[in-house]
Amino acid sequence: MGEEEKVHSFEEVVKHNKKDDCWLIISGKVISLSFSFSFLLLFFFFFLCTNWDLEIICLFESMILKKIIMIIGDVSLLLILRVVFETFNVYDVTPFLEEHPGGDEIMLMSTGKDATADFKDIGHSNDAEEKMKEFYIGEIDASTIPFKQQTATYTANRDSGDSSKILLYILPLLIIGVAFLLRFYSKQE
Ligand code: HEM
Known part of the structure; x- marks a missing residue:
């Protein structure tokens, strides 16, 4: 060298x-660790849902639903630190x-x-x-790296970036959506 x-x-x-x-x-x-703010927010959302006795967010009557919400909260805690x-x-x-x-x-x-x-x-x-x-x-x-190079020849990197974006933004939104659906149905029961 x-x-x-x-x-x-x-x-x-x-x-x-x-x-x-x-x-x-x-x-x-x-191997480096990066911090995910969206998963931190997600964790706090589920932490509040399961641990605080607030009328507006503690609407999960069923124990099974509570357990599911706790598991989702724990998973988001794990995902706060991402390995890049x-x-x-x-x-x-x-x-x-x-x-x-x-x-x-x-x-x-x-x-x-x-x-x-x-x-x-x-x-x-x-x-x-x-x-x-x-x-x-x-x-x-x-x-x-010029933009053209980034899109044309840095495909492998761009693809992995796209999938991590899906994980970072769409997944939390999906999980929150599911949580609201569960809350809606548990209220109806
Ligand atoms: C630091 C860069 C590279 C090193 C150290 C390297 C090393 C080697 C070695 C040791 C081999 C023998 C086969 C093996 O052990 O896998 C090989 C074969 C070969 N490499 Fe590379 N290579 C490098 C980059 C590249 C690049 C950029 C290309 C572009 C396509 C390339 C194309 C080939 C081809 C075509 C063969 C012959 C494969 C065969 O006959 O089966 N190499 N290379």
Whole structure:
């Protein structure tokens, strides 16, 4: 690894697209915790429902319904802290071009964009993933990725972002909707 590990801009990375200077962007996994405000709100909603004796929110007469609401509250507590694991790593593969079993041309074609899909589609072995580490020179600053690149070539990342958005916003709304339905029916009983 010739370079010092650092955060690179997208603009800088795409310039390294030649045989004697070749950098690749491949996403990797790091474990970090992120805080979900919507699940915190959800937890407080169910906490109040089950623990406070307020007439307006404590309308669940049935014990089974109360238990269900308590479980949903506990699950939302667990989801307040989310594990996020995606980072865009930069690799200086210049010294490896000649010896790459797939050839140098294919590597050069993967420069200037997110090469994660290219790398994964080949079905590289664990040894290849170990080898990658030798060429790691830092991460890419996500805010420097142009919008077009983010939508066109950062598909894998965008998809995982969409699914986490569904989990973060639609799921709490659905759960609250179900809670109100349960409350409505338990009132009628
Ligand atoms: C740091 C980046 C990369 C490293 C360290 C790497 C390493 C390797 C290694 C060790 C192999 C031998 C087979 C294996 O062990 O899986 C291989 C094969 C191959 N790689 Fe890569 N590779 C990298 C990036 C890429 C990229 C971006 C492409 C673009 C599509 C690519 C395409 C191929 C192909 C086509 C083969 C041949 C597969 C075969 O013949 O079955 N590689 N690579």
